[in-house]
Amino acid sequence: MIKLIETLGRTLIGFSGELGRIVLLLLATVRQALMPPLELRNTFYQMLEIGVRSLPVVVVTAIFTGMVFALQTYTGFKRFGAESVVGTVVALSMTRELGPVLTGLIVAGRAGAAMAAELGTMRVTEQIDALETLATNPVRYLIVPRFFAGMIMLPAVTIVADIIGIIGGYIVTVGLFKTSSVVYWKRTWDFLVASDIYNGLIKACFFGASIAIISCYKGFYTSGGAEGVGKATTGAVVLSSMTILISDYFLSNWLFR
Amino acid sequence: MTGISTEIKVGIFAIFAIAVLGFMTFRAGGLEWAKTRGYAVNILFNNTAGLDEKTKVKVAGIDAGVIEGIDLVKGRARVRLRLDKDIVLYKNATASIKSSGLLGDKFLSINIGTQDQPQLKDGDTIENVREVIDIDDLALHFLRFAQNFSDLTASLNDILGSEESKESVKQSIRNLKDITDSLRLGIDVNDLKLRKTLDNISSLTGSLSRLVDGSSHAVANISDFSGTLKTSGTDLVLDLNKAVREFREIVEENRPAVKSAVASLDSITGTINRGEGSIGKLVRDDKLYDSVSKAAEGLNRTLSTIDRFRTFITFQADYLTKPKGTKGQFYLTLQPSAENYYVFGVVADPAGKTGPGGELSNRVEFTAHLARRFGNAALRLGVTENTFGAGGDYFMDKDRWKISADVWDFSKNEEQAKRPHVKVGMNYFVFKDIFLSAGMDNILNKKGRGGYLGVGVRFEDEDFKYLLGSMSLAK
Numbered sequence: 001m002i003k004l005i006e007t008l009g010r011t012l013i014g015f016s017g018e019l020g021r022i023v024l025l026l027l028a029t030v031r032q033a034l035m036p037p038l039e040l041r042n043t044f045y046q047m048l049e050i051g052v053r054s055l056p057v058v059v060v061t062a063i064f065t066g067m068v069f070a071l072q073t074y075t076g077f078k079r080f081g082a083e084s085v086v087g088t089v090v091a092l093s094m095t096r097e098l099g100p101v102l103t104g105l106i107v108a109g110r111a112g113a114a115m116a117a118e119l120g121t122m123r124v125t126e127q128i129d130a131l132e133t134l135a136t137n138p139v140r141y142l143i144v145p146r147f148f149a150g151m152i153m154l155p156a157v158t159i160v161a162d163i164i165g166i167i168g169g170y171i172v173t174v175g176l177f178k179t180s181s182v183v184y185w186k187r188t189w190d191f192l193v194a195s196d197i198y199n200g201l202i203k204a205c206f207f208g209a210s211i212a213i214i215s216c217y218k219g220f221y222t223s224g225g226a227e228g229v230g231k232a233t234t235g236a237v238v239l240s241s242m243t244i245l246i247s248d249y250f251l252s253n254w255l256f257r
Numbered sequence: 258m259t260g261i262s263t264e265i266k267v268g269i270f271a272i273f274a275i276a277v278l279g280f281m282t283f284r285a286g287g288l289e290w291a292k293t294r295g296y297a298v299n300i301l302f303n304n305t306a307g308l309d310e311k312t313k314v315k316v317a318g319i320d321a322g323v324i325e326g327i328d329l330v331k332g333r334a335r336v337r338l339r340l341d342k343d344i345v346l347y348k349n350a351t352a353s354i355k356s357s358g359l360l361g362d363k364f365l366s367i368n369i370g371t372q373d374q375p376q377l378k379d380g381d382t383i384e385n386v387r388e389v390i391d392i393d394d395l396a397l398h399f400l401r402f403a404q405n406f407s408d409l410t411a412s413l414n415d416i417l418g419s420e421e422s423k424e425s426v427k428q429s430i431r432n433l434k435d436i437t438d439s440l441r442l443g444i445d446v447n448d449l450k451l452r453k454t455l456d457n458i459s460s461l462t463g464s465l466s467r468l469v470d471g472s473s474h475a476v477a478n479i480s481d482f483s484g485t486l487k488t489s490g491t492d493l494v495l496d497l498n499k500a501v502r503e504f505r506e507i508v509e510e511n512r513p514a515v516k517s518a519v520a521s522l523d524s525i526t527g528t529i530n531r532g533e534g535s536i537g538k539l540v541r542d543d544k545l546y547d548s549v550s551k552a553a554e555g556l557n558r559t560l561s562t563i564d565r566f567r568t569f570i571t572f573q574a575d576y577l578t579k580p581k582g583t584k585g586q587f588y589l590t591l592q593p594s595a596e597n598y599y600v601f602g603v604v605a606d607p608a609g610k611t612g613p614g615g616e617l618s619n620r621v622e623f624t625a626h627l628a629r630r631f632g633n634a635a636l637r638l639g640v641t642e643n644t645f646g647a648g649g650d651y652f653m654d655k656d657r658w659k660i661s662a663d664v665w666d667f668s669k670n671e672e673q674a675k676r677p678h679v680k681v682g683m684n685y686f687v688f689k690d691i692f693l694s695a696g697m698d699n700i701l702n703k704k705g706r707g708g709y710l711g712v713g714v715r716f717e718d719e720d721f722k723y724l725l726g727s728m729s730l731a732k
Contacts, residue, residue, distance in 0.1 A: 047267045055270070095281075156274035163277050192285040197278070 022217050025139070029147050029213065032140040042145035050111040050146075050208075051153030055160065057106050062161035065098055066090055066168025074177055083179060087187035090169035095192065095200045096256065099162040100154075101248055104207035107154060108240035112215035115146055116236030119219025120229035128220070143216045147209060154208025155201040162200065199255040206251060211240045295322060295341045296379040300352045300365075303388050305334040308354060314338050314365045324365060338365070346383070348374035353387035432502050567592040571715040575694055579707030582607025586713075588624070600626040604642055641665035642678075659684040661696075676701035682709065690716045 073089045119142060122128050131138045166188060174181045218236035222228045302308075305327060314322040322340035329335070340346070347370030355366045367383070377383070569590040576583050585605040592598035602624035622642040628635050628650075635650040646665025652658065666678040682696015692713050699705035 041263075044263045044267050048263045052266050052270045156271060159274050159278045159281070163281060189284040192281075194282045194285050197281050197285060201278075 021221065022213060025143070025217050025220065026213050028139050029143050029216075032137060033144045033147060035140075038148070039141055039145050042141070043148050046145045046149035047153050049114065050107060050149045050212075051157055054103075054107050054110050054153075054157055057110060058103050058157050058161050059164050061102055061106055062094070062099065062164040063168040063171075065102060066094060066165030066170075067172045069093060069098070069165070070169035070172040071176075074173055083173075083177070084183050085187055085191075086173050086179075087166075087169065087184040088191040090173075091166050091188040091192045092196060094165035094169075095162045095196045097200075097248075097252070099158045099165060100200050100204040100207060101244060103154060103158045103161045103204060104211065104244040105241055107150075107157065107208070108211045108215075108244060109237055111150075112211045112240045113233050113237050115212065115215040116219040116222075117229055117233045119216055120222035120232040123220060123222045124225055124229060138220075143212075143220070146216055147212045150208035150212030151205055152208070154211070155204040158201060158204035159197070162197065202255060203248065203251045206247060207244050210243045210247065214240045214243060295339055295344075297325065298338045298340055298346065298377055299380070299382040300336045300338065300386060301330070301382065302334045302336060302354075302386060305336060305354070308334075308336060308363055308365060312364055314340065314367060316344060316367050316369055318366075321367065336365070345369065346377040347371060348377065349385060350377065350383050351385040351387060352383050568718045569715055570718045571713060573692075573694060573711055573713030573715075575709040575711030577607060577698055577707055577709045579698075579705060580607050584709070584711075596630050598628050598630070600624065600628060600637065600639075602626075606642060637663075644668065644670060646678075657686045671699075671702075671705070673704045674702055678702070678705075684713070686715075690714055 070086055070090050074083060074086050077083050077086060077089075119128075122142075128138045128142070131141060170181070170184055173179050173184050215236040218232045218239065222232040224231070308324060308327065310324055310326055312324045313320055314324060321344045322338055324336055325339040326337045327334055328337075346367065350370035351368045353366050353368075354363055356363050569588075569592070571586070571588040571590065573586040573588070574583055575586070584607060586602060587604075588600055588602040590598055590600050604622045604624060606622050624639070624641050624646075626637040626639040626641070626648070628637040633652045635652070637648040637650070640646065641648065641663060642665060644666045646663060648661060648663035651660045653660075660683045661681070663680045664677055666674060669675065669677065671678060679700045680696065680698045681700065682694055682698075684692045684694045686692040692715060694709070694711040694713060696709055698707050698709050
């Protein structure tokens with residue numbers, strides 16, 4: 001019994017400690033980010049990594065998501081004669097929800113894991129300590145570029161995912177179900193408002209920042225050699241994905257109500 | 258991809274993303290300011306009926322602009338439209354609110370008017386507005402109409418009721434008969450023409466009656482008319498009588514003139530019927546019919562009067578100390594208005610009654626009361642347990658307490674009864690629907706005197722009410 005309580009207490013302390021360290025790291029990152037000059041080269045490299053190189057995966061995911069979404073809504077809506085609004089449904093769900101969240105999850109899996117592995121390896125091979133001895137702030141040199149890259153590139157990738165998803169929906173409703181392409185586009189643009197798109201991008205921006213901070217945190221505080229790096233990588237992906245899905249609810253509640 | 262620097266790749270991607278974002282927001286209507294502005298026109302509505310900012314404005318079903326803003330101006334809604342530049346409206350343009358689509362989305366439809374009128378400029382107001390028809394308003398009109406109509410018939414009844422006026426009416430009918438006789442003699446020659454005239458008149462009056470039905474203006478006139486009739490009815494009939502007599506004299510004197518008058522009447526009604534002239538247009542216009550049929554829909558709403566009608570059902574069981582036994586009671590209270598109500602009840606009485614042959618009659622008895630309420634007190638009159646009876650109630654604490662006194666059986670039919678049956682007691686509502694009852698029964702009769710104690714349920718019944726409502730409509 002005592003043990004049980006003890007375990008609970010330890011978990012709680014560990015959790016709060018982790019949360020606290022993440023917030024501290026975030027604060028440190030923001031403080032460093034506000035002090036120019038930035039590590040531009042590094043930032044661009046990270047943008048390439050997070051944004052451009054994630055693009056193919058995101059495009060494939062988005063197009064199939066849009067297609068399957070159109071497929072399912074079409075069959076459903078056909079039952080009460082509302083096939084014409086499939087475009088609306090696909091566009092709204094892509095821009096408001098699926099675009100940001102799916103992109104976030106994919107980037108978390110791809111770039112987040114890479115970040116955690118990279119920083120973890122640097123930590124266990126004492127490269128981060130070496131940076132410190134060279135009077136280079138590791139947060140400034142390693143984390144700020146990733147943080148910025150995540151915040152900027154995730155919305156950029158998301159907007160591409162949005163349009164690709166809508167095109168995917170078009171392929172299915174017009175190509176497969178032979179409905180009018182004019183109706184599809186008309187319904188899409190008639191009911192989509194700019195705030196749908198912008199709020200989706202604000203979400204993506206949050207997701208990008210949290211992926212970067214969580215993955216960097218996991219990598220930065222890695223310990224225990226090669227095994228530790230593996231654990232850090234897994235932890236980074238799991239925690240980022242959870243954060244995305246949980247914060248998505250609260251962000252939606254805040255943005256879309 | 259070797260040879261292209263990181264920066265270029267990121268840059269290309271950024272340009273692409275911004276282009277997509279720009280395209281999407283433009284299509285989604287987020288960049289209104291980037292489009293050509295067009296011009297603004299105002300419309301005043303009594304009821305915008307669900308119009309909203311950004312609602313589409315359509316001309317002939319094609320998008321022509323959006324609603325830019327809606328605000329209140331002296332209790333009316335001012336709708337500001339932003340129309341595309343190439344849409345031209347004229348002074349007599351009309352605006353109406355329409356709905357489209359599965360979910361009844363509203364849009365504003367504009368008829369651009371005719372080209373002989375001056376064009377509308379930026380900031381002008383469209384003056385012709387077809388308002389959304391408010392069913393409640395219509396129902397109100399009809400209620401007023403029905404009220405006036407019943408007033409009219411009532412006053413007619415008053416007028417025709419008296420002996421004097423009956424005689425006058427008889428007299429005038431006799432006179433009328435004389436006139437028609439004379440007319441017949443004179444007009445036989447023109448039989449064909451007359452028939453045509455009559456046809457015309459019949460279709461004219463048909464149209465007129467439709468006109469009268471639909472127009473609230475006419476309703477007001479009828480009301481005035483009935484008021485006048487009420488005050489000067491008898492005199493009017495006398496005057497009419499006199500007028501008819503004079504008319505007859507004139508007709509007899511001027512037979513040839515009547516003939517020609519009939520001929521010209523024929524030509525006038527013909528003109529009207531063909532839709533010529535302003536009256537003709539009025540009569541032949543289908544719009545009248547449309548508005549009448551819309552009004553008829555509103556009539557359905559008069560059903561809402563049923564809502565004021567309340568029905569209560571009461572079950573009560575009292576234990577009587579003398580004769581020992583339980584008295585079961587069921588009452589149905591119909592309350593058409595707050596002051597008047599009717600109580601119908603069935604009572605299973607342990608105290609039987611002596612029949613004509615001295616035997617105990619059945620113990621099921623009926624109660625029917627007509628009741629009127631004055632503030633906290635109510636008087637009831639009618640049949641109490643199969644005999645004539647009367648009673649009074651006094652209510653306290655928002656009807657939670659009720660003190661009642663009842664007298665019945667004045668003919669002393671009840672077993673061993675020497676005096677009428679008097680019962681005094683009170684009910685107290687413990688909960689909303691459940692009450693306790695207690696009191697003294699048969700106080701004036703020494704042998705029957707006893708106390709009672711009971712419990713009951715009283716609830717308002719909705720279904721029954723609607724059943725009654727539909728029954729009264731069905732007849």
